[in-house]
Amino acid sequence: MITLLESRTVNKRFGGLQALTDVSLKIHRGEVYGLIGPNGAGKTTFFNVLTGAYPIDGGEFVMNGAELPGGKPHLIVQHGIARTFQNIRLFRELTALENVMAGHHIRSSAGIWGVLAQTRATREEERLMQERALEILDYVGIGRHADTVAKNLSYGDQRRLEIARALATEPQLLALDEPAAGMNATETAGLRALVETIRADGVTVLLIEHDVKLIMGLCDRVAVLDFGKKIAEGTPAEVQRDPDVIRAYLGGHRAH
Amino acid sequence: MTTTSSTLTLPAGFSLDPRVQRPLVILLALVAPIVALSFGKSWVRVLDFAMLYVMLAIGLNLVVGFAGLLDLGYIAFYAVGAYTWAFLASPHFGIHLPFWVVLPLGAAFAAAAGITLGFPTLRLRGDYLAIVTLGFGEIIRIFMNNLNQPINITNGPQGIDSIDPLVIGGVDLSMDTSIFGLHTPSVVLYYYAFLACVVAALILVRRCQISRIGRAWAAIRDDELAAKAIGIDTRAMKLLAFAMGATFGGVAGGLFSAFQGFVSPESFSLTESIVVLTMVVLGGMGNLAGVVLGAVLLTALPELLRHFAVPMQMALFGKTLLDPEVLRMLLLSLAMIVMMLVRPAGLLPARTRYAHRDRRNA
Numbered sequence: 001m002i003t004l005l006e007s008r009t010v011n012k013r014f015g016g017l018q019a020l021t022d023v024s025l026k027i028h029r030g031e032v033y034g035l036i037g038p039n040g041a042g043k044t045t046f047f048n049v050l051t052g053a054y055p056i057d058g059g060e061f062v063m064n065g066a067e068l069p070g071g072k073p074h075l076i077v078q079h080g081i082a083r084t085f086q087n088i089r090l091f092r093e094l095t096a097l098e099n100v101m102a103g104h105h106i107r108s109s110a111g112i113w114g115v116l117a118q119t120r121a122t123r124e125e126e127r128l129m130q131e132r133a134l135e136i137l138d139y140v141g142i143g144r145h146a147d148t149v150a151k152n153l154s155y156g157d158q159r160r161l162e163i164a165r166a167l168a169t170e171p172q173l174l175a176l177d178e179p180a181a182g183m184n185a186t187e188t189a190g191l192r193a194l195v196e197t198i199r200a201d202g203v204t205v206l207l208i209e210h211d212v213k214l215i216m217g218l219c220d221r222v223a224v225l226d227f228g229k230k231i232a233e234g235t236p237a238e239v240q241r242d243p244d245v246i247r248a249y250l251g252g253h254r255a256h
Numbered sequence: 257m258t259t260t261s262s263t264l265t266l267p268a269g270f271s272l273d274p275r276v277q278r279p280l281v282i283l284l285a286l287v288a289p290i291v292a293l294s295f296g297k298s299w300v301r302v303l304d305f306a307m308l309y310v311m312l313a314i315g316l317n318l319v320v321g322f323a324g325l326l327d328l329g330y331i332a333f334y335a336v337g338a339y340t341w342a343f344l345a346s347p348h349f350g351i352h353l354p355f356w357v358v359l360p361l362g363a364a365f366a367a368a369a370g371i372t373l374g375f376p377t378l379r380l381r382g383d384y385l386a387i388v389t390l391g392f393g394e395i396i397r398i399f400m401n402n403l404n405q406p407i408n409i410t411n412g413p414q415g416i417d418s419i420d421p422l423v424i425g426g427v428d429l430s431m432d433t434s435i436f437g438l439h440t441p442s443v444v445l446y447y448y449a450f451l452a453c454v455v456a457a458l459i460l461v462r463r464c465q466i467s468r469i470g471r472a473w474a475a476i477r478d479d480e481l482a483a484k485a486i487g488i489d490t491r492a493m494k495l496l497a498f499a500m501g502a503t504f505g506g507v508a509g510g511l512f513s514a515f516q517g518f519v520s521p522e523s524f525s526l527t528e529s530i531v532v533l534t535m536v537v538l539g540g541m542g543n544l545a546g547v548v549l550g551a552v553l554l555t556a557l558p559e560l561l562r563h564f565a566v567p568m569q570m571a572l573f574g575k576t577l578l579d580p581e582v583l584r585m586l587l588l589s590l591a592m593i594v595m596m597l598v599r600p601a602g603l604l605p606a607r608t609r610y611a612h613r614d615r616r617n618a
Contacts, residue, residue, distance in 0.1 A: 051485060077487030085485075091478035093542075094471070098610045102471040106487035112496060115467040116460050126467065130611060147613060169486055 004029040004064065004204050005050075005081070005173055011058030012042075012049050012228075019045045020228045022059070027173070032195065032205040034219035034236070036212075038248060042228040043208045044086055047177050051083045052076040063173070078106055082171035084162040086178045086208075092151040096142060096161050099150055100133035103168030133168065140164040140194060156187040163194065167203075174198060175206040180214055192218055216240070224248065289447040299559075300443040304515060306555035307450035308508050313535040313551040314457050314544065315504025320533070321542035321608075322470060323497035324477025326386040328529055329373070329393025333502040335400060335524035336369045337362035337509025339410065342519045345420035348411065355422055359510045366506025367499040369396070374498035378491055381480070393529050400521040415520025422449060422514040430517070446515055453511065457504055458544060464500065465544070471610045473497055527585075534588060538595055540602025549603055554591075558584040 005027045012020040020042050027033045035043050048054045050061055055071035062068070063079045082103075091099050108129055114122040137143045140160045145153060153161060159179055166174055176195070180188045188211065195218055199205055209215050215222060216236040224232040224239055226248040232239050239245055292299040316330045340362035344353045373392050377385055404412030421430030429445045464470050472493045475483040484490055513519050531554065539550025562580040569576050578586075599605065 053481065053485070073481075073484035074487045074489045077485070083485055085482065089479045089482040089485075091475045091482065093478055093607075094474055094610055097613070098471055098474070101468075101611055102475045102483075102488075103486045105468055105472055105475075108468050110468050112464075112469060112500075115463055115469055118463055122467070126612065129468070149607065165486060 001028040003027070005206075006062045007046075007050070007059065008062065009059040010046070010049060010056060010061065012045055012054060013057050018228055020049065023225070023228070023230050024059075025223050025230060025233060027204060027206060028221075029172075029204055030199065030202065031220040032199050032207060032218050034215045034222040035206065035208045035225065036210075036215055036222060036239075037225035041225040041248075043225055044177060045228075046225070047083060047175055047208065050076075051081060051175065074106075077169050077171075080170075080172035081175060082166035082169045082173070083175040084159075084166055084177055084179060086181065088155075088158050088162055090150040090158060090161060090165070093149065095147050095149055096137055096153065096157075096164075097130070097133050097146040099161055100136050100164050100168045101129050103165035104129045104133065105169075107168070107170055136164045136167055137161075139197075140167070141190070156183055156190070159183070159187075159191070160194070163198075167198070171203060173204045173206060175208075177208045178210060179207070180209060180211045188214060285451060289444045293441070293444060297441055297443050300441070300447060302556060302559040304443055304446050304450055306552045307447065307454050308512050308515075309532065309535060309555045310454050310548050310551040311450070311457055311504055311508035311511075312532045313539070313547045314454070314461055315501045315508070316532050317536045317541065317544070317547045318461055318464070318473075318504070319497050319501035320536055321547070322465065322477065323473040323494060325494060325497060326382060326389070327498075327501070328386045328390035328526075328533065329396070330389075330501070330505060330532055331524045331526075331529040332373075332393040332396035333366040333369055333505030334509040334512065334528070335396050335521075336366045336502075337506030338513040338519045338523070339400060339416075339509075340365050340506070341510040341513035342416040342419050343409075345514070346416055347418050348416045352420055355424065355510075355514070359507060362510040363503045363506040366502040366509065369506075370498040370500075370502025371495055373502075374495045378494055390526065390529075393524075393526060397521050397524050400524070410521075413521060415518060415522070417518040419513050419517045419519065421517065422446070422511070424449065429514075450511060450515075453507065454548075457507075458548070461504075462544060465608065466610060466612055469493070469496065474608075474610055531588070534592060538591065538602060540604040542608040543602065543604050544608075546602050546604030553603075554588070557587070561587065 003026045007023055007025050009022040009024055010020055011022060023046060035046065037043055045054070049056050052071050052073035052075070060067050063081065066079065068079055069075050091102060094102065108125055110122045110125055134143060134146060137146050140163055142157050142160050142164070145157060150158065150161060163176070163179070180191055183191060192214060195205055207215070207219065219236055221234060222236050222239045223230055224245050231244045231248060232242040289300045289303055292303055312330070312334060316327065319325050319327045319330070341358050343349055344351050344358045344361065373389065377388050380388060400410045401413055403410040410416070421428055423429065427433060429449060430442050432439060432441045433445060434440065472483065472488045475488055476490050476493060480490055535550040535554045536547050538554060539548065540546025561583055565578070565580045565583055566576050569578065
């Protein structure tokens with residue numbers, strides 16, 4: 001198994017609060033890796049440090065053998081990591097199509113002079129980008145909403161659009177932060193099928209999720225965070241039996 | 257000049273077919289000075305100024321409407337362009353360079369000023385950015401006002417006069433000329449020169465809008481964090497927006513300098529920045545057609561007011577109670593308040609497009 005992303009003793013502090021303590025894990029190429037834990041365990045912080053939204057206080061991330069630059073979100077995308085947000089963050093005034101085309105930003109190259117002069121290369125790139133964006137919208141199942149302004153899409157479609165926009169950056173690792181939050185059973189089932197397709201197409205998925213059924217059904221391996229520390233790692237079945245995990249979720253060691 | 261795909265919806269609910277709309281606007285733009293001329297040259301002059309303001313509004317819209325960076329000191333770039341022309345084409349320093357040297361230089365200096373403003377403000381948004389840009393605008397004006405000693409650079413509050421006019425291909429635009437035997441006054445010549453610049457500006461800005469750069473700007477405007485998360489270098493894109501916006505301001509400033517023949521710091525007050533911003537907001541932020549409409553309306557209406565307010569007051573009260581300039585600010589403010597209540601998205605709130613969608617419009 002080839003390691004795609006490795007975190008080595010990653011630390012993050014907010015003032016006096018140690019949000020992440022020596023979190024080390026390895027994500028293999030082609031798997032769906034789940035990150036679970038009680039509220040406030042540090043899952044989203046881990047995402048934010050990984051994607052450069054927060055600077056890292058110790059340790060490092062290694063992607064494909066290369067260390068990631070910390071605190072520079074737009075450079076981390078170029079290393080093949082794309083993310084979605086727990087609370088949907090779309091470009092509200094843009095259509096679904098334009099959102100996805102914006103996601104192509106780093107995979108396109110037209111500069112200001114090319115744009116002003118509308119060179120043949122620029123026009124060709126624009127045309128290809130639009131075609132590709134329509135394909136991605138079809139892929140996530142909202143092709144018919146290509147011309148709908150993002151803010152007018154239904155909740156489930158907005159989630160899908162966020163995934164489409166992330167896919168447009170052509171990632172090797174897709175990091176989804178609670179993609180099923182607020183979804184009904186049908187929407188969750190649809191999401192699960194989508195993640196399966198994405199995995200089948202060779203994209204590794206890192207998933208933060210509260211929906212235990214989704215995690216158990218979808219993930220190849222799972223890591224459990226509690227108070228910023230990794231307390232367990234393994235297949236969903238293994239993790240489910242782990243006494244530390246049970247204690248963390250039922251609050252055993254918190255009841256001092 | 258219209259850039260919206262949807263039909264132009266007028267406030268009365270009366271709408272025009274886009275196929276009629278475009279030629280109509282072009283025709284209107286072409287015959288406007290001829291019609292205005294029949295009322296006197298001063299009305300053509302108003303149109304000339306309208307074109308300069310359209311140019312400014314287009315540039316400011318790029319910064320505020322597209323990239324979402326509230327700039328209250330935009331007029332500073334207009335000043336940079338105007339003074340560049342005044343320095344390099346007037347007896348002040350005894351330099352008389354042709355327009356095709358001075359205008360690009362003015363644009364370049366304005367762009368440099370835009371980047372200078374952009375760098376320290378990259379992390380700021382909304383109110384904070386507005387305050388810093390406001391300060392920047394004032395700094396430039398105060399510099400122009402005081403750089404007459406120890407070495408006289410700007411000639412201080414007296415300003416610089418006898419500035420060279422625009423001379424294109426040997427035709428001096430400040431002189432009335434005969435074209436095909438038709439007597440063409442200077443103001444009309446200037447109008448068409450400015451119109452050409454406005455059309456060029458519209459084409460360039462529209463190209464930016466529907467491109468990877470325009471989408472990056474819109475992304476930053478709508479959600480900066482998400483923009484970073486998809487790999488947009490927000491620093492570079494914001495600086496580009498500031499520089500591009502400033503460029504248009506610089507060009508407009510140069511043209512203003514040549515047209516007016518005189519510049520002084522007075523022309524670049526905070527009020528002017530606010531007037532241009534009002535044009536953008538009134539017309540419909542982000543929407544090019546709206547911005548053009550806003551600029552034309554807000555240049556023409558005060559002039560109409562100036563023309564009718566005094567005689568009307570004289571007829572009614574026997575004396576002028578309200579100075580037209582006071583009345584102008586009063587009505588401008590009133591217009592803004594009414595707009596915010598009735599049409600908060602502007603006169604032409606049609607959605608701005610950031611992608612070509614001519615082929616399959618579902």
